[in-house]
Amino acid sequence: MTRKFVGFIGALALLVPATSPAQTAGASRTRAAVEFLASDRLEGREAGSTGERLAGDYIAMQLARAGAKPLPGHADMFLPFEFTSGSRDGGSTITIRRDGQAPQTFNGAVQIQALSFSDDAQVNGPVVFAGYGLVVPDSQNFGYDSYAGLDVKDKIVLVLHYFPEDTDAQTKAALARYSDLRYKALAARQRGAKGLLIVIGPRSPNKGETLRMSFDTALSGSGIPAASISGPAANALFASAGKSLEATQQELDSGNPHVGGFALPATVDLRTKVVREKQTARNVVAYLPATGSTAGIDKPWVMVGAHYDHLGRGTHGTSLATKDEAGQIHHGADDNASGTATVLAIAGTLAGQMRRRNIVFTLWSGEEIGLVGSNAFVTAPPMPIGQMGVYLNFDMVGRMQNNKLVAEGTGSSASWPRILERANVAAGFDLRVLPDPYQPTDSSSFNQAGIASLFFTTGSHADYHRPTDTADKINYEDLDRIVDFAAAVTRAAADADMAPQFTKVDPPATGATLAGVRVTTGTIPDYTTEAKGLLLAGVVGGAPAEKAGLTKGDVIVEIAGQSITNIYDYTYALELLKADQPVKVVYMRNGQRLETTLIPTPRR
Amino acid sequence: MTLRIAICSLLLATTLGGVGAGLHPSTNARGALSQAEGQTRPPEYKESDFLTRVRRLTVEGRRAGEGYWSPDGKQIVFQSEREPGNPFYQIYALDFATGDTRRISPGYGKTTCSFFRPGTGEILFASTHHDPKSKQFQQEELDFRASGKQRRYSWDYDTEFEIYAYSPGGGGPSGDRRGGPSGPSEPKYTRLTNARGYDAEGSYSPDGQWIVFTSMRDAYNRPRSPAEQKQLELDPGYFGEIYIMHADGTGQKRLTRVVGYDGGPFFSPDGKRIIWRRFDTSGLIANVFTMNPDGTDVRQITDFGAMSWAPYIHPSAQYILFASNKLGFENFEVYMVDIDGKKEPVRITYADGFDGLPVPSPDGRQLAWTSTRGGGSDGQVFLAQWNHEKALEALRAAPDRGVRPR
The missing domain is CATH 3.40.630.10 (Zn peptidases)
Structure with missing residues (x-):
């Protein structure tokens, strides 16, 4: 030494x-x-x-x-x-099968890259195109649901990156907040999809490129395999659809919420591999x-x-x-x-x-x-x-x-x-x-x-x-x-004769800092864990979470019917909560699955 | 916002919480400013021209204020609410050499307005601790706070306030810290006043032989007209007058006889004048005055048409520091004005909220004052280096007052 x-x-x-x-x-x-x-x-x-x-x-x-x-x-x-x-792609692949056609396999970073929050998984199934994959909560006084009328359960969803290109600034602003890829993955997963594919549409910047895996400090998977695919890979999925991806995007870009998604005549084998360093x-x-x-x-x-x-x-x-x-x-x-x-x-x-x-x-x-x-x-x-x-x-x-x-x-x-x-x-x-x-x-x-x-x-x-x-x-x-x-x-x-005595402070209940969150629950997330769910580093004294009986070490896995695998899910879920309306919270404590009722309070 | 600074030299009437309602237009700061604009613009200054290395002195407790220097400048005595169980001010002395703070007052009851007696270890302050109900009042106030209710700001003119002289236990020399309440020998408290009605706001003459103070005894020691009775219930401060007595409490003599609250008196550095502030009968407008210690030769120094009060004469005897809400009813700032009040006062502090009760150090190189600049609505004692030369320069450059902006 x-x-x-x-x-x-x-x-x-x-x-x-x-x-x-x-x-x-x-x-x-x-x-x-x-x-x-x-x-x-x-x-x-x-x-x-x-x-x-x-x-x-x-x-x-x-x-x-x-x-x-x-x-x-x-x-x-x-x-x-x-x-x-950090994380990198460890060799994700996608194989596209269409009736009467030889399977097409895409691999390599130019064709496919897992998203940084993707689960490591291998899934297969039919593909549904779900527009921009946007879901704007009703609470925003602005209805928009790419999944309206679509059944994506046990299917693999293909969505466009970003949000409709040709809308007015106000609509763009409303949609932009929900266009984060994590949010799109959450929306797909919550509708039962077993995989998510993202493509940068032909009418968007950097069209057809795959997304470089970004640094992500909340280090767990989002509970769904998710990958970005190239323009050619997306076109292969659209090949028998009767209309092109570009024409479809053009329709969507007006921002008209009534332009729906549709099933694509293809199935895929998707294998995502994320190496977390x-x-x-x-x-x-x-x-x-x-x-x-x-x-x-x-x-x-x-x-x-x-x-x-x-x-x-x-x-x-x-x-x-x-x-x-x-x-x-x-x-x-x-x-x-x-x-x-x-x-x-x-x-x-x-x-x-x-x-x-x-x-x-x-x-x-x-x-x-x-x-x-x-x-x-x-x-x-x-x-x-x-x-x-x-x-x-x-x-x-x-x-x-x-x-x-x-x-x-x-x-x-x-x-x-x-x-x-x-x-x-x-x-x-x-x-x-x-x-x-x-x-x-x-x-x-x-x-x-x-x-x-x-x-x-x-x-x-x-x-x-x-x-x-x-x-x-x-x-x-x-x-x-x-x-x-x-x-x-x-x-x-x-x-000092006696060390300063610790006093637990009840802080101002400001809750999460994301702009869209309008309520506070008084939970203090532990940002440094890979636990599935939201591990609580503590709860704010006197705030709703404490009143609901939640405490440090609990792992929230569901709130108001939304499953939670990480801090992002949780934040998005908070956007949907209304002040003073009780919601069910499912959490894990000592390996046991427990339920409680939490009443959010308005954010100050 | 409710201003929660309590103040001895000012006893803001019950109106302070009720901004707007009942506020006479002539006290409106902006009104006063716009009139001033019509005249020659005085030079503009910033706070750092006069005050540097601003520092917060008191941290502990909910509120503190009214810091007065010891004659040697090595201690400061102030009032603070900082001990559990008593929601009222007690008196503390802070020693700059050691950082130690010791309580001067007995620890129960209400106290206010302390002052070092030159040449001795004595400190005067006003207290109600002899009142058998003291502890009951403490509990009532704590319960009231716990209830979450709010009341308008009003100074408490408890009729039990009497002036006491503290002397360190064992009759030790000045600054003997063993004499503190926790020391081996008990301090002595000598009661100097004994009149029904608020007696407080006392200060010693430079030779330590005299005390000037405020008393509301005039409201109680004679028959009152119905109008006076109503006034007393509304605002006892109306009956506040300036008195003088020997340091041992003998020879108490009334010096002022003008209706409206006269209070906050201090001696000039040579002991030949008394400076104080006088409210009008509305309790909204106050001005700084000086007089001889026998009550003669009264001169008005300020005329802002606002609440100008808490005056203190700089040790150089060349100018007066005071506070005024000229710029806004709850925005008190420290100002200075030449000793005769011939020129326009010069603004010293530039902070939102309350800045007042300025007290220069004995060497004239520092300023202690009470401010809410630390955040919240409760005051604390602040100190800064005072630029005396710049102050003199600014006073020289100040325009003559000429026509009073009234």
């Missing part, structure tokens, strides 16, 4: 700038770390990438320099976890042991953390790069080299001080793809959850303006306001204090686990999730002030 450690220090020496945090006392304590982590060499630190590994190595080295140690029982500071990083990313975790015995001390572990991963070149996930910036390195200086540098500097500050509790420094990977690293940590914690006192999270703390620092999640413990007030007497920030602990960052994982947590940030900005989030734009002077403040808050928690 020692040798290996020395080895990577040697390798890093080539990479690390001449100044490192430890060497520049007097100068900024955060700049060197931010500049290194946000440099081109680390290529945006995408989870599982080489850049992320280099960042992790650097972080471990800095923690070791500060005097932090691997957790008890661990040989090093790395806590690896597995995640699905697993990768390993690493949380970096180390600790400064208490300076005395922790025997008898309430909750002897205090945690301080930040995520260090970012978006790589933004090809996956949630890049907001403009067209001109697409594919460039997303440096993530503020998001979240700033928080990482803060945690490293806190370690340096606290290393020389007395402390009653063990202070753990946790640098997460996989945050940008859904809090995967911190979730892995609380799911398989290296020490019992009940022994963890608090978690302090730093995410995007490098762009302070007008002295404003936001502390979110103060509702998670009654102790926070006093601790913050006291620490801020010396620090002097214009603190904005928000009680809601349900935040899109790693502190949520801890709040869900019942640990008093806080999330500090200086807020979002125009460079958020863009390649322009660079190290030169960081406000280092104020970032260093945050380090001192954070160290004081950490010490207050680490030295």
Whole structure:
């Protein structure tokens, strides 16, 4: 282990700038770390990438320099976890059979590609063309159902990609929201179809091309094999239909809902094969042991953390790069080299001080793809959850303006306001204090686990999730002030007689964020699972789900008659719910299939 | 929105929650502005010209306000609702060197309006804790809140409010923290007033020998006409007058005799003048006045035709900081005006909601004030660096007031 450690220090020496945090006392304590982590060499630190590994190595080295140690029982500071990083087609094929004709088989990416959310399956059956495969709920005051009058049960459905091309803007807008391929797959599956084929129609952009498999962070199949096929493959299906695909599309493009689908005189054998690529990313975790015995001390572990991963070149996930910036390195200086540098500097500050509790420094990977690293940590914690006192999270703390620092999640413990007030007497920030602990960052994982947590940030900005989030734009002077403040808050928690008591917060019931969802159920989905159905990471206190008796760990498999295999199904199902109208929810708990009634409330 | 800042130097009448209804047109901010536009435009400023490194001082608890500096500038005393079981303000002193906050008041009853006594460790404040019903009122207020009901904002002119002087236990020196309520020796509370009716809003003279304060005793110590009786039920603040007494509570003497709420008095830095604010009989319009400590030579300083109140004289004695809702009935901002009120006041704060109760530090380089800028409708104490030079420059550049915009 020692040798290996020395080895990577040697390798890093080539990479690390001449100044490192430890060497520049007097100068900024955060700049060197931010500049290194946000440099081109680390290529945006995408989870599982080489850049992320280099960042992790650097972080471990800095923690070791500060005097932090691997957790008890661990040989090093790395806590690896597995995640699905992407998917590719593993050789899907389609064979088309028409009466009196020799079967035609299409394979290869030009002819057929499974969709990223497709199940791996082999199915065969007759084919039904279902127009654009659109179903607009009646709730939208806009009726449109491509399946009206069609029987697709146990059949394979062929639909056009997108939505009718020639309609007015308002109709387009109404239809566009339901044209997502996941939604089309859901609609087909719920009508009993056993397979879905998508074609880009002759009158649409990129006509006849198959769809490249996209990155999909919710990592389970949609419960139906689904593939995009080429123009020639679609034409083969239409060959004996009496009218061409193009003529059919033209009729549909007027947006006339009365243009129906029809059975095609063909059967197909469809085999979809999706290879989901697993990768390993690493949380970096180390600790400064208490300076005395922790025997008898309430909750002897205090945690301080930040995520260090970012978006790589933004090809996956949630890049907001403009067209001109697409594919460039997303440096993530503020998001979240700033928080990482803060945690490293806190370690340096606290290393020389007395402390009653063990202070753990946790640098997460996989945050940008859904809090995967911190979730892995609380799911398989290296020490019992009940022994963890608090978690302090730093995410995007490098762009302070007008002295404003936001502390979110103060509702998670009654102790926070006093601790913050006291620490801020010396620090002097214009603190904005928000009680809601349900935040899109790693502190949520801890709040869900019942640990008093806080999330500090200086807020979002125009460079958020863009390649322009660079190290030169960081406000280092104020970032260093945050380090001192954070160290004081950490010490207050680490030295308290009683660790801050966790309080469960009932957050504002905002529910899902999709525009079409008009109700809230108070469920908190676990985005980091491959379970079939919707695994609940928690329920909002006092909200409909809690009232219905649902709780953390339940897996919702059906709501209001809609089967649910994943978060997308669930979101679409929510669109159909009406406030104050009770719906049946079927869920799995401890392997048992249970039912309850849930009454959604209006979204605020 | 209901403004939920409570305030000693201002006791906003019951009207504050009822914006619009009954609001006299002349108090309308936009009306006042449009008149001002007809005159020479004064130079325009932004908040950061005068206030830098704005910071929130109080975080704990539901609300806090009215921060007053210790004479050495090392502590600040303020009122805050921050302990379970008591929904009313208690008085706390915060030590800048340690970050420690200690409670000054007994912990039960209602309190307000604290002030350090120069040259001693004493702090005055108004309290109702001697009222046997104190804890009952606390429970009633907690129950009311739990019921989810809302009431209009109104300051509570509890007739039991009396002025007390706190001294640290063991008669320790100024700033002796051992003297706090949790310390080894109990603090001493000396009751200084004993008149039926609200006695509060007290402050010491710079030499620590005198206290100016507000009392509504005039409503109770004589027969009332039917009209006065009705007025008392509607708004006891109407009877508020300024009084002066020795620091030991002796020699209480009335200084003002004008109907409408006179309150929030403070001494000038040399102790030779008293500054306060006077409401008209409607309780909607207030202006800043100064007078001699014997009540003579009364001079009106402001005339916005709005609610201008909570004045405090800068230690340089060259200008006055105050708050006004000139720009909107619930949009209070801090202003400053030259000591004689000869020029147009200059706006200091630029934030939505409430900014008021400005108190400069003894060295004149910082400002403490109460603001809702942290979010929500409840105030907290904020601090900022105060640019005295820029303030003087702005006052020099301010146009003469000329015809009063009325």
